[in-house]
Amino acid sequence: MKNTIEGFGEKVFGLPLMEARLSAPTFASLKKTIDTGSMLDASIADEVAEAMKEWAMEKGATHYTHWFQPLTGATAEKHDAFIFPDFKGGVVTSFSGDELIQGEPDASSFPSGGLRATFEARGYTGWDPTSPAFIKYDDAGAATLTIPTVFCGYNGEALDKKTPLLRSMKALSEQTVRLGKLFGVDCGDTMAKATLGSEQEYFLIDEDLVAARPDILQTGRTLFGKGASKHQQLDDHYFGSIKSRVAAFMADLDAELWKLGVPAKTRHNEVCPAQFEIAPVFETLNISVDHNMITMDVLRTTAEKHGFVCLLHEKPFAGVNGSGKHNNWSIMGPDGKNWLKPADNPHEYAKFMTIVVALMKAVDTHADLLRASVASAGNDHRLGANEAPPAVVSIFLGDQLTDVIEQIEAGGASSSQDGGFIHLGVDLLPKLPRGNTDRNRTSPFAFVGNRFEFRAVGSNQSPAGANIVLNTIVAEAFDYICTEVEAGVEKGGEFNAVLQDVLAAVIKEHKRILFNGDNYTQEWLDEAAKRGLPNLKNTEESLEVLATQKAKDIFAKYGVLSNVELESRYNTYTEVYETLIAIEVNTALDIAKTMIVPAAVTAINEYSSVAAVAGITDEISSLLEKTVAGIAALEAAEGATAEIAAMNELRASVDALEALVPADIWPLPTYSEMLLG
Numbered sequence: 001m002k003n004t005i006e007g008f009g010e011k012v013f014g015l016p017l018m019e020a021r022l023s024a025p026t027f028a029s030l031k032k033t034i035d036t037g038s039m040l041d042a043s044i045a046d047e048v049a050e051a052m053k054e055w056a057m058e059k060g061a062t063h064y065t066h067w068f069q070p071l072t073g074a075t076a077e078k079h080d081a082f083i084f085p086d087f088k089g090g091v092v093t094s095f096s097g098d099e100l101i102q103g104e105p106d107a108s109s110f111p112s113g114g115l116r117a118t119f120e121a122r123g124y125t126g127w128d129p130t131s132p133a134f135i136k137y138d139d140a141g142a143a144t145l146t147i148p149t150v151f152c153g154y155n156g157e158a159l160d161k162k163t164p165l166l167r168s169m170k171a172l173s174e175q176t177v178r179l180g181k182l183f184g185v186d187c188g189d190t191m192a193k194a195t196l197g198s199e200q201e202y203f204l205i206d207e208d209l210v211a212a213r214p215d216i217l218q219t220g221r222t223l224f225g226k227g228a229s230k231h232q233q234l235d236d237h238y239f240g241s242i243k244s245r246v247a248a249f250m251a252d253l254d255a256e257l258w259k260l261g262v263p264a265k266t267r268h269n270e271v272c273p274a275q276f277e278i279a280p281v282f283e284t285l286n287i288s289v290d291h292n293m294i295t296m297d298v299l300r301t302t303a304e305k306h307g308f309v310c311l312l313h314e315k316p317f318a319g320v321n322g323s324g325k326h327n328n329w330s331i332m333g334p335d336g337k338n339w340l341k342p343a344d345n346p347h348e349y350a351k352f353m354t355i356v357v358a359l360m361k362a363v364d365t366h367a368d369l370l371r372a373s374v375a376s377a378g379n380d381h382r383l384g385a386n387e388a389p390p391a392v393v394s395i396f397l398g399d400q401l402t403d404v405i406e407q408i409e410a411g412g413a414s415s416s417q418d419g420g421f422i423h424l425g426v427d428l429l430p431k432l433p434r435g436n437t438d439r440n441r442t443s444p445f446a447f448v449g450n451r452f453e454f455r456a457v458g459s460n461q462s463p464a465g466a467n468i469v470l471n472t473i474v475a476e477a478f479d480y481i482c483t484e485v486e487a488g489v490e491k492g493g494e495f496n497a498v499l500q501d502v503l504a505a506v507i508k509e510h511k512r513i514l515f516n517g518d519n520y521t522q523e524w525l526d527e528a529a530k531r532g533l534p535n536l537k538n539t540e541e542s543l544e545v546l547a548t549q550k551a552k553d554i555f556a557k558y559g560v561l562s563n564v565e566l567e568s569r570y571n572t573y574t575e576v577y578e579t580l581i582a583i584e585v586n587t588a589l590d591i592a593k594t595m596i597v598p599a600a601v602t603a604i605n606e607y608s609s610v611a612a613v614a615g616i617t618d619e620i621s622s623l624l625e626k627t628v629a630g631i632a633a634l635e636a637a638e639g640a641t642a643e644i645a646a647m648n649e650l651r652a653s654v655d656a657l658e659a660l661v662p663a664d665i666w667p668l669p670t671y672s673e674m675l676l677g
Contacts, residue, residue, distance in 0.1 A: 005258055011059065011135040012261035013052055021051040034130050036189045037170060045097025052133060053082055053095035056145035059135045064095060064145040066103040066125035067136075069161045071111040071572045073462055075293050076151075078105045079144055100147065101127050107153060111576070113568030115157045123159060125149040128166070131290045134260050139301070148290055157565055161464035162286075164560050168471035169194055169285060171558035172331075175478035180333055182485055182495070183351045187334040194471055195330045195338070197282035197451075198292045198463045199266075201323035202299055203275050203311040204246060206677060209669040210309040214595075215587055219580070220313035220460070221378070223588045224596070224651055226658040227319045228672040231273060238271045246276065249306040253278070256298050262291045272321040273675040282328060282451070285471075289463045292325070296460075314458040315381035317671060318651075322382035323459035327466055330451035331355065331474075341450040350499065353404060357503045358477035359452065360395060360405075363445055364513035366473040366554070367393035368534045368545040370445070370454070373469040375542035375573070377580040379458035384520070389444035389455045391542075392528045392535045394515040396443035402516060408500065409507040442519035472560050481506065539577050540640060546570040581640045588647050592631050595667040596654050600624040603661045620660050626653040 015034075019027050026044040033040050056064065065077040084094040107116070107123025131148035138144075151160035158164055176192035210216050215223040232238075242250065250267045257264040266279040278299075280291065296312060303310035315322040330340045340356075343349050363370065370393050374383075384390035397405065440446050444456045457466045481502055488498030512531040517524060528535065536542040545551055547570050555561040561569070600620055607617040630650035637646040658666060 007255070008258045009261040011259045012132045013055055013134065014132040014261060017055060018048075018051070021055060022047060030129060032189075035191065037173070037191050038189075040101075040127075040129060042097065042101065045101050047097075049095045049097045049100040052100065052145060052147075053093065056133075056135060056143070057082065057093065059143055060141075061135060061143040061145045063142075064099075064147060065136075066105070066127075066149040067146045068105075068125050068149045068151040069293060069462060069464065070151060070159060071113070071161065071569070073161075073460075073576075075297065076105070076110070077144075077146065078103070103149065105151075107151075107159060110151075110159060111572040112153065112157075112159055113571035113575075115159065115564060115568045116153050116155075122154045123151060124154075125151050128162065128286070130166075130284070131287050132261060134294075157568070158561070161462050161468075162289075164468050164555075164565070165286060165289060165464045165471075167560045168468045168475070168558070171475040171560060172471040172478075175475040175482065176331055176339075177334055178482045179351075179354070179478050180335070182482060183347065183354075185333060185335055190334040190336075192334050193332045194285040194467065195282045195332050195451075196285040196288035196463065196467065197280055197328040198288055198457075199277060199279040199324075199326040199328070200292065200295055200299070201270055201275065201277045201325070201459050203272075203316055203323065204249065204303060204308040205274060205311060205674050207304070207307050207309050209674050209677065212669050213674075214591055216309075216311070216316065218587045219584050220311060221316040221381075222318065222671075223584060223647065224591065224654045224658070224668065225318065225671050226655045228670070228675055231320050231671070231675060232271050235271065237269050237273045237275070240269045242267075242269060245306065249302060249308065250276075250278075252305065253298060253302045256302060257295060260291075260294055260298070262294055262298075264295070270321060270323075272317070275321055275323065282330065284332075285329075285467055289467065292463050312460040314376070314378035314460055317675065318381075320675075322385065322388055324382065324388055324455060325457040325459050325461060325463060327454040327457045327463055327470075328448070328451045329454060329467065329470055338450055340447075340452070350496070353408065354481060354499065354503060356397070356401065356447070357405070357408070357506050358481055359474060360510045360513055361480065361506050362470075362473040362477040363393060363395055364510040365477070366469070366550075367513070368536060368542075369469050369473065369551060369554075370466070371456070371534065371536045372542045372545040372551075373466040374456045374458060374461065375536075375539040375577075376458055376461060377539060377577050377584075378460055379456075380538050382458065383456060389442055390519050390525070390535075391537050392519070392525060392533055393444045393456070393513075394519065394528065394533065395452075395513050396440040396446035396516055397514060398440075398447060398516060401447060402514060405507055405511070405514070409504050409511065411500075411504070440516065440519075443515070444519070468560060472554060472558055475558055476554055538641075539573075543570060543574055543577070546573075578640055581643055585634060585637075585643050585647060588650060589631060589634060591668075592627060592650060592654060596627060596657065597624065597631075599661055599665050599667050600627065600657055602665050606662070606665070616660055620657065623653050623657045623660070627657065630654075 018030060026047050029041045029044050032038055063079040063081050065079045067075060067077050070076050082093040082095050083091040086092045103125040105123055105125060126149055128148045128150055133145060133147045136144050136146045150163040152163060153159050172194055173191040177187045180187050254264050263281040264278055265281050268277055270277050299310045330338055333339045342352050371391060382388045446453050454466055457463060484502045485498050489495055546566060552563050552566055555566050556563055604617055604620055607613050630653050634646040634650050637643045
């Protein structure tokens with residue numbers, strides 16, 4: 001039996017290929033940069049570039065691109081050919097170390113949030129050697145060597161999502177190594193690394209139906225639509241048998257992702273009909289983020305090959321499940337071990353509990369920043385509804401860990417609830433070990449055995465934003481605990497006693513963030529308000545957090561974002577939100593005026609001569625009047641909050657019309673057709 005999947009990583013210039021194609025000194029130097037975060041030795045760049053070019057051309061590539069992640073939330077690329085004039089009337093192929101290390105795309109049309117004027121066009125991309133280059137094929141089969149890079153302005157300001165992500169990983173690594181040294185971990189020169197497994201939910205809708213829905217085409221979601229009589233009420237789609245057409249798509253998707261080195265592992269039907277999920281094995285966080293951006297791109301292109309449109313909007317259909325991107329985050333110490341995996345060794349368990357307590361402090365202190373990191377127009381529709389956590393951020397630890405936390409606060413943990421076994425009551429089946437926590441799908445930030453799952457990230461968002469915040473706030477919490485413990489030990493305190501006192505004090509101050517119950521209930525929202533936990537219900541409220549001094553201080557302290565870089569994010573994300581709402585408003589108005597009103601008038605005319613349906617005609621006429629009034633109200637609305645309210649009012653009358661207008665007259669494909677077709 002083969003131990004490898006045929007074709008896995010064949011389009012990736014990863015470490016095995018590097019080792020095979022580079023000289024030993026060059027490979028050792030490059031690997032050191034990747035493992036320790038040390039500065040790249042520019043003298044090796046020419047050899048690496050030549051090896052990359054030769055490999056890429058063997059794969060059919062004629063061009064290369066620096067692939068980066070601007071503040072649009074998507075990815076960007078500019079292609080250059082491997083050619084250079086030989087000054088004899090011909091050309092030779094060439095790719096230098098300078099071209100590998102740095103590129104110069106036009107930066108004027110990318111969002112900068114005020115960091116630079118539009119006429120200041122120069123921007124730079126810089127090679128990220130920690131993320132492998134790969135071969136990308138377009139629909140025509142043309143191959144391009146794709147090199148992950150950072151993106152910055154002429155004066156060095158970060159214009160992308162990757163630069164602050166790498167900075168946050170560095171900050172977290174430094175404080176994690178410091179914490180490890182307190183517990184006697186021999187860190188050497190190896191970095192600690194955050195790891196990530198980013199689940200991805202999505203919808204597949206027939207392309208012909210989407211082509212007849214201007215709202216989906218322009219906004220990614222349905223602005224109108226009466227709920228189907230049957231959708232997800234019976235829970236029969238979740239983990240159900242996968243339809244053959246979808247299964248063929250999934251097989252093709254996995255094959256393409258595996259070739260790109262993306263460790264896609266799990267695929268299944270999600271709760272809503274036409275909704276699905278793909279989940280990878282965890283990886284180093286930076287690579288995992290890149291792989292998720294690749295996954296979103298491959299989802300779309302593979303869907304097209306199978307006659308589908310892949311919808312990544314957080315709430316493409318009202319009244320049913322939305323789509324998230326569950327962010328499974330953990331810490332791999334410099335010893336190569338997962339430090340969020342509970343251990344039997346008391347010393348290791350003390351380190352694990354220290355990290356858990358630090359996370360309590362981080363999330364409680366900066367719950368507003370975590371909420372801001374997942375703020376978007378799409379996610380506003382999803383949070384708190386149908387399997388998405390509410391806007392109030394809290395931590396679920398489960399009974400066993402909560403019990404230990406309470407013991408530490410009381411003076412020291414001396415026992416632990418046994419996770420035990422699940423007894424199935426059937427003799428021929430084995431006893432199944434019970435995890436040390438249940439899985440709480442209503443919790444925004446839940447411990448799930450060996451990682452924390454931040455469930456609030458939206459399906460259409462880059463995972464970078466949430467993880468920039470998470471890495472930074474945890475680095476700050478580690479910094480605080482290390483500083484307190486180091487000071488206590490310097491004063492002559494015994495390490496374990498000092499640690500106990502520090503952890504007990506942190507728990508007492510931040511235990512309000514713990515909640516193991518149902519986050520959907522009004523009782524919890526009331527209790528959260530009593531505890532003083534923030535409830536930032538929409539994007540406008542959430543983004544204001546980025547303009548606070550507290551946010552500026554923490555990002556600047558750990559070198560993740562300067563004040564001007566943070567301000568640029570606030571400006572950019574605010575503008576994007578307002579622009580998206582404006583697009584939705586204009587699309588809703590166009591559909592209502594040119595499609596819905598004419599359909600209603602046609603229905604009234606057809607029914608007008610039939611006395612038996614006079615009541616229906618009257619009802620359609622009444623709803624038509626409400627629709628016309630709703631159009632006028634939406635046109636008059638000013639500001640996102642008013643516009644959203646007016647769109648909801650207009651939608652109510654339009655959706656009611658859908659229930660009365662004959663199907664052959666109604667101009668839009670219905671929820672039943674799209675979700676159940």
